[in-house]
Amino acid sequence: MSTWLEKQIVMRTLRVPVPSGDEPSGDEPSGAAATAARRFDAALMSAGFKLSGDLMTALSGLPEDTVIRIAKWTLPAAREMAGGHVGHNAYFRDFPRNVPDTLDFWTGLLRNTLRDPETAPAATESLRHGVLNLLTLKGYGRYQHTYEEMLAAHDELIAAAGDRVTVLHLGGDVDEEGERLYLELAGSVTPLKEDELAALRKLAGRYEATEVPGGVPVRENRAVVNRARLARGGEPIVDTVTDVLRLACELSDGDVTLQEPTRFVSMSRPVRRALLAALDGVVRDDPGKLGDVAAWHERWKRLGERLHPHEYPKWTGAADVFAVARGEKRAPSFAARIEARLASGDVAGAANVAKSAPGMLFRSLDRLLRLAPGAEDAVLDAAGSVAGRVSGRVLLSVREHLLNRAGATGRTRLFANRLGRGVTAPDTRPPLDPDVVARLSAFLDEEIRGRLPSAGHLVVDPDALDVALPLSGKAAGNGFGVLPRGSVSAVDGELLRFFVYWRQRRLTTDFDLSALMLDEDYRNPKWLSWTNLTTVEGEHSGDITDAPEGASEFINLSLARVRSRFIVPQVHIYSGEGFEEVEESFFGFMLRDEEQQGRPFEARTVRMKSDLRGPGRVALPMVFIRGDDGQWCAKWLHLHLKGGANFNQVENNRVTTSMLVRGIVERRHLDVRYLTDLLDAEKTTLWDGSAPDGPVTFIGLERPEGLHEDSRVFTPENLGDLVPA
Incomplete structure (x- = not known):
């Protein structure tokens, strides 16, 4: 279990377990461990990671073979986080250079196919029926060069100040860090993702005797x-x-x-x-x-x-x-008893019955208030009497719901189940009384404020203010740099490059990467896909239709040339195994400067990599939005469309996609900014790159170096700990 556990700790916490009491032997050459640690750090930099100062110092004081052993499992974990643990080939060897026009490309392949006696009959038969089956074309859908030949066609990546550097921090020994991870997962106040639940299952067998403070909610x-x-x-x-x-x-x-x-x-x-x-x-x-x-x-x-x-x-x-x-x-269930009261017109009585199930009462408040002209006070009094028995996650969910009720009639409602399946519908609910909404919102704010811990000196990274609160772990994919659904993050770069990787398990499987571009009214679609390899805005790397050893597709966009308001990357299952059936699959994006060159995939330019898992046949990980000032940001979707069993294409679902995008772009989410306004802090400052002298409560996208050892740190890895119980 140890190697698995050590990798889990690194990937889930960005801490490297370091054994205590392991001293160098007297016959080891002076500085050998320090040299090994520097080599370790240099190797990590190629994947966009580095050792913190404290971690470098700790490693330098260990035996050299211990440093090498730690590096042997930390390096693969770091590369896997960024998606660099596999080889990413591209159909067009020189991508993003020399990508042909789609029709010219197909015509050229057809010409070569008809000249070859072995391939001509199948293509001719297809054409005889008035159809061009691309799979009959010689060389279509399969790499025509090796991974090494593709690498040789690209210059080295030029380092840039904007390249990602993620710091790995010093952890305790493996058992201490493993127990800490177990307590974090078991004590989570939000439902875990599938992989987190699997990790908890393994950890529980080892640490079950450890008492979870506050229980397992x-x-x-x-x-x-x-x-x-x-x-x-x-x-x-x-x-x-x-x-x-x-x-x-x-x-x-x-x-x-x-x-x-x-x-x-x-x-x-x-x-x-x-x-x-x-x-x-x-x-x-x-x-x-x-x-x-x-x-x-x-x-x-x-x-x-x-x-x-x-x-x-x-x-x-x-x-x-x-x-x-x-x-x-x-x-009879509580729901049946409540419905019986509502059927008789007794809304106050229904609210009184629901007090026995406080969570159900709060989830039903919108409906009860809509049905309660003249009985609003009774409903609010019932809610107030049991609020102390309602989980903080439910309180926050209701508060977020109220954010989206003002003027909601006529807008698009977005429904996303716990598996990420998204559907939309017109909002036909009558509006709530604004005074009632204001009273309930103020009450919820006070209830939530009373459950939050004292923050002391609160230090907040401005980049984290628009991160949505993780009210459910299932509202985010598993991966690196992933934020909860509804989060907004800045996009700083000239080139935006999406990538998808998949490796089939048994069946021939074809995933297709596409990018749909929409105007400010979510209309006038344009796209890049295997049916449209080039546009003014960018290039597609080419269609791969079989992935027994793994396959990648890329889309490269020059943000300066994009005139659309929204860019929606999508992954379609054209044929074969689903997202939950393939051996491995993930999506991500990179940011680069125009002059950086480099390979199609460079781990240290990866800003996000998320596993593709879900029941649908079309994945919508995020949407990129151009602001009125021309600056781009990303809003996280983590949604799936059901799609068809086969032959899913961007052209066929653009209407559904645009409705889903509109639903989530226009939806307001509770974020870190909301919570920091409620926290009881003696002093609040924005992070400016310099660490204060004493202990602080820090909230940011990653843990900075130099914080006092007694500081409490909240990053996307443990942001759910801020959600009150």
Whole structure:
């Protein structure tokens, strides 16, 4: 586990675990470790990383072989973060130079194909039916040169002041850092991404005995931790019947989010006893929680077949759960009880019933207030009486919702589920009373302010002010330099270059990189894709249609020549395996100056690299927006379109894409700026590059060097820790 754990620590925290008490032996040559550390630092620079001063000093005091061992797993982790762990070839060897016009390119390939006796028959047959099948053209869709030949065709990258440099910081020993990572994941107040949940699963087996301060608030995380507790003979931590259902799914290697059905496995008698005892305890303490069973009644029936509750007649509460699931016992859910009150026109009564489920009450506030002319005070009073039992994440979500309700009628509503599938619809809801919105917003602000810690001296990097609060880890992709959906970040560079890499697992798979450009009204589309290799604004690197050893596509744009208001990069699955089926796939972008030259892919110019995962067949990672002053910024989407089973193209989904882009560009998100205005700080200053003398609370895009050792630091890697419990 150690190598995996060490890489996880570096990639998730940007800290390098360094062993303590490992002193150089007396026969080692003086300065050998320092020399190895400098070589290590130089190698990291090629990927856009470097060692902090403290880390360099610590490594220089270790044995040389220890430094080399640390470098052997840190370098691959750094390269993988930026996407430089694979070879990125381009179909057109000289890209972005010498990219042909699309029709000229196809005509040339057709001419060569018809001249070759081996390839001419298939192309001729295709043409006979009035269709040009590009896959019948000799050389289409497959590299015509080696990776090494492509490298030889490009000059070295010229260093520029704007190149990315990400600092890796000094960490404790592996076990200390591993436990710290476990506590961060287990104690997260926002749901984790799939890869984070998988990491927690491995860490829980090693650190389960470590108490998580404040408990495990997210139910999915709790199921993972509970599995480790059961494995060690402990009791699961549950307070709802659904907690037990999630745990059963986890024990069956199923879906703890309950989005997909789980096929429950046979369980040992001790495990069955533990689950049934937990169910009985929940129902005995609060029989009303039987109302949660109906939402998952089919899964409860299947689970009952594995747990055999009839063997334990003393646990009547557990038996009641399965009786409700089978319809033998009535236990209306909170939702049903609320709907019954609303159907009778008793909005105040519905709000009073919902007080037993505070989170549901707050998520229903918009609807209740719309249905409550004359009863607004009763609804707000009900919310105020239970606000202390609502999670900070829900409070922030409701506050963000209110930001987008003023004048919302007639605008586009964006819906994004937890898997990133995005759809839009016209907003037909009647407006809320502005006075009621103002009262509720002020109340939420005060409630959130009261839960935030004292910041002392608060130092904020201005570049982080427009980063959206991570109200769900699932609103962001997994990768490097990735920010939550709705975040805005500056784009400083002359050349903007997108890239996608994929490696198929079993089937021939064709991913296509495209860029859709729209005007200020989200209209007049133009695009770069395999069907349009060149425009005035830029170039496409060429279509690759098969990736058994991995393949890359690029789009190069000169921002000075782009006259559109929006640039929307997209990745389409034209054929083959999906984003969750391929061996590996990721998207990213680079920024360069015009004179830098270099290879199509240069790790140290990568600003963002995000794994492509999701249920759709079209990925929309982000949108680039040109401001009125001509400056560009990026707004993060992390969305998917369902798309077709095959043959997805930018031309076919441009209308849907433009609606999604409009929905998220015009949506307001709670960001770091909002939270810093609420934090109780003795003093607030903007980061100017110089570290204050004493401890501070620092919020920024990355941890700077020189901060006091007792400082609290919040960066995108742990920004969720600012979300109050």
